[in-house]
Amino acid sequence: MFDTASVQFFLPGVNAGNANAYQFRVTTYPGNKVLVPWKTIHSFTSPTQMRQSGLPQMAYLGGYCTALGTMLIMDVKHVKSDRIIATALVAREVIRPEIISIYTSETLDAFLQHLQAPWMPDKQAASNFRTGFTMPSSNTNLVFAMQDGEFNRKQIQYKLSRNGQLYTNWRDNDYDNSFIWLKNFRPGDYVISIRYTAQPQHVTEYSFHITPLWYETVYFRVLTGFLAIILAGLLVLAAWQRRKIEQGEMNRSRLSLELKSIYAQLNPHFVFNALSSIQGLINKEDIRGANTYLTDFAQLTRDSLVHSQKDEVALCEEIRTLDTYLKLEKLRFGFHYQVRVAPDVDIYDTEIPALLLQPLVENAVKHGVAALRDKGMIELSIIRSGFAMIVILTDNGKGMFQENPAGGLGLKLTRDRIRLLNQLHPRPAHFPAYRQCTSGWCASFAHF
Structure with a gap:
């Protein structure tokens, strides 16, 4: 009954005498499908139609059907000027029950x-x-x-x-x-x-x-009893949820204490390695280098004490600490290093766990480029991927292999920190594990 809508097009003012001056086409919308390409007019109203309507002869452009949601577009143009002079639109009417x-x-x-x-x-x-x-x-x-x-x-x-x-x-x-x-x-x-x-x-x-x-209304009494059961269940559920929240807070407190304990172990480890480097300079009778090292070491120690009071520090502070440390080690071993930060990383507004990267940089120095001296090269790159911060540390040392692992206390403590941080902040890809490169150290982290 309402499958299609039919329509016939007539064009007044165009007859057999001037029809060659005009062309028409039929398209649909949407889809812009061409039903009839530009075509010369050949059909006109018959004498019978003219008598019945009382109108002069006019062009007949054909009859067409349109489905619901589809519009017929009839365009007529003047051939000589190639300008469209008339357009007619026909769409199927929406019909709904009343x-x-x-x-x-x-x-x-x-x-x-x-x-x-x-x-x-x-x-x-x-x-x-x-x-x-x-x-x-x-x-x-x-x-x-x-x-x-x-x-x-x-x-x-x-x-x-x-x-x-x-x-x-x-x-x-x-x-x-x-x-x-x-x-x-x-x-x-x-x-x-x-x-x-x-x-x-x-x-x-x-x-x-x-x-x-x-x-x-017995249903009302049944419903009342049912609601009472639901209310009792909700009370039990609320008590269970409260206990779960309290247990979660206890776990968070325990993890926080473990993190502080690991951080407390990192500080002596860092001091020990720094003093070893100073001792190496003194043994080489490099008094000037040792004095310079001691001055920067004092700044590093002060930064470490300040950072120990915070769970996270600004990325710019972590980079400054790493830069000071690398300058000190460069004084001793003579390697080269470079720190690169992508322009879309805000080092002042981005935070990172304090001294999280330092043990990795230290391993890159000790186990990667120390033996290479001035041929050694360490690169620290910080880039952004979506909402994640990726930190990549590489060196041109001999690399690490499963049969000859080079993981000291600092690396172990860092892995333990990452594990606890993932438990404390359970988010996908929060701090992914390290990945080792054959050319040296290569570690990546994600920052939420």
Whole structure:
């Protein structure tokens, strides 16, 4: 009934005498499909049509059909100027069911009389036409009458929802007529959805409420008991959640203490290695270098003490500490180093656990480039990947292999810190494990 819409196009002012001066085309939207490419006009209204309409001869551009959601576009252009002089648009009209009357058991006689004489107005039924009306469950009939029309049962479909749940799925109408007759309801809030099968996307909805009778209120008592059980369950759940939160806080406190313990072990380890470097300079009788080392070592020690009071420090402070340390070690071993920070990394607003990178840099020096002297090269790169900060440390040493691991106390303590940090802040890829390169050290971390 509503599958397609047909249309015929006529063009006044164009006849057999001047038709060669014009061309037309037909396209669709959306999709811009060309139904008729630019074409010369060859058809015109017949003498019979001219007599019946009383209009002069005009061009006939053809008849076409359009489906729902598709628009026909007819363009006419002047051939000589290649300018479009006329455009016509035709789209299929949306049609949805319209309820005009509602009948209940009390007005069922009026409905049957209306079936016998549909041309007679029915004021009694019209007064019931309102959405969201209420009726008792003793009412066993509900009739939704739609606008006049000839329908078979397959042209109209409906579904019912009760209390927000699907009650009856989409089904064909039960009668070959323009009404839907529902019978026997359980108490609840209902929504009936009606549609034409030709345009299933256009749905009319109507809501109504069926109230229980007094002897059906046992459901209320059952519901009260059920709610009491739910309330008791919620209280138990709340107590369990509270206990879980308290246990989580205890775990966080324990992890924080373990992190502070590891950090306390890192400081003596760092001091020991620094003093060893100073001793090496003194043994080489490099008094000036030793004095310079001692001055910078004092600054490093002070920074370490200040950072020990914080869980995290700004990235710029960590880079400054690493730069001071690398300058000291360069004084002793003569290697080269470079620190690179990507422009999109804010070193002042980004934080990192204090001295997290220092043991790795120290290993790169001791086990990577110390033996290479001035041929050694250490590169520290800090880049950004989405919401993650990636720190990559490389050197051109001989590398580390499974059969000859070079992991000292500092590396072990760093791995323990990362493990505890991941437990304290359980986020995916928060601090990934190291990865070792054959050319030397290469470690990566992610910063949330």
